[in-house]
Amino acid sequence: MRNEEPAGEPYSSRPVRRGALWGAVVWTLGVLALLLALPQLAGDRLPDPVATHWSGRDPDGSMSLTAASLFPAAVWLLTALGTGAALRFRPGRGRGAHGTVLAATGVLLTGAQTSIVHANLDRARWQDAAPMGIEVVLIIVAAGAAGVLTWLATRPAATAPAEPGTPVLDLPAGQRLVWLSSAANPWMQVVAALFGLLSAGALLALVGGLGMPDWPGIVLFGLSSVVLLLCSSVRVRVSPHGLDVAFGPFGLPARHLAPGELVSARVEQLTARQAGGWGYRAYRGGSTVFLRRGECLVVRTKRGTDFAVSVDDAERGAALLNALIARADAPTR
Template sequence: MTDDVTDEGTAGTAEEPTAAERPARGAVWAAAAWSVGVAALLIALPLVARHRLPDPLATHWNGREPDDSMSLTAAALFPAAFWAVLVLTSVALRRYWAGRSPGAAAATLAAGGVLLTGAQTSIVHANLDRARWQDAAPMGVEVVLILLATGLAGLLAWLAGRRYGGRPERRPVAGAAPLDLPPGERFVWLSRAANPWLQLTAAVFGLVTVAGVVAAASGVAELDWALVVPFAVVALASLGCSSVRARVTARGLTVGFGPFGRPARHWSPTELESARAERRTAAQAGGWGYRINGLGTTVMLRGGVCLVVRTRRGADFAVSVDDAERGAALLNALIARTRESTG
């Protein structure tokens, strides 16, 4: 058995949607915030600096020298219109190609946003304080840096999308049947959860960070580290705590955090005393995210049933993922089998 531990062959087994089947509101809202934010940056950047830009301004370079121009209004609206096409393309990819190419929509949004924002930033910087568009600064290493950043952003988004994207699967209702682990049989149990508000927070704070860096890179404003650094820290912390993935194999339990499943915590069967499913609320855990209190450590992304493991040291670790009852049952069977084999 190499897929989620289920009893799909049992006649009359009831099914319920998993977290992946329910609308990924956080991811959708984060993508919407990114889409709107990028559009706002593309339009606002040249308009904010219009008193320091020529009209028309250089928008194309033949090698290092400018050879074509656009009016200030066109330079603001054209990339925004192109961005709108990319956003619609990503929506179509998510709607019709999520199963065949998970991660394609996320990669399109990430790479397109970085490419267009980087290009708009370099255009404004090259035209800043120039009397004519023909006097715009030449393009050089910034083009290479933009292309590298675009490729990196697309790759990271594609990897994250492949890990958490794709067509959702359906599972039997958790706890629908007892678990049996015949000797030598392979098994995998996988579940995940995400907090839409933390994902949206990461997107909003990340956009503010990008806006500050873009404004400084274009020469429109000074880089305010006191603004950029705190927003960047909040964005990264929120992103890392916004999603979690729990995986049970013969090697034990692994819990990965964030869109890439890193960092991760792992417990082998010999390190665990027992596992259970327990209903917890954010108030009991002390809030949302990664929490440590009298209950032990809790990764609280949504209220409800959590997978809770107790280590041999007597510490509890809880994670709020779907199908917690089945994950606990599998872990207990694995722990029992390990004890029998070690005497």
């Protein structure tokens, strides 16, 4: 069977975007909740009005406690709605910029809200609020870092186009084809975002002086968020160099298997029970990256173990990988 790619189209499937959408929704609602809750949680320890603007290190402007909660929340909602509108009506423009704006603005606003609460805490008047200094620099740096990391995590991966008219399985000498695909589990990404927000909220409350430190809870939720995020999405690449599997939004950690290390590739239909559970699992004499039920790309290594990953368009990935394995095993003259 000779399947061919249309001219000019990459030999890959489109990446799954539901997880990113759900992550943006959870991030938007979580930041909104923090902006509204932080001043109210400390309401009995804050003056009314509270200082909200500083000239140099000294406060020179104020808002009522209610306005101090609603104003940044309104700015955040307008930012989220504007970003959502841009993504809806101009999806192809500045891909990756939408998440960057949401991440940087969310960190900037929550950091500013936390610093305002901390500066006004246990003050009789807003004019007595603590001066602002290094906090401003740290908030700006944190917002910039969040934007850069989000851009790195959401930028489109480079794809290598196939030659038009090139057969999938028959690889002439010197022919180089690349197959790219991805898969994600949106529910794991949502839970990771929730755990991250819980950890961040507890840390912000601690920084703002609103409670006793609960370091075990902060660390537990933070680590759980990172582990779930790394296990919730995968990008797979088959090239003349072999099979590359990259985990999480940053493509780290990653696993590489050269064609010479493999015996064969195949497609299996698996359920969570058959795969041993969700995420990264050591199971069935090998390991499995299981993100959704259905077709999985399974490779048998020369050590006798299997490695399976649930990914879209697995059949063509296995076909190309088998061709590369056959080429690697062919005797050289």
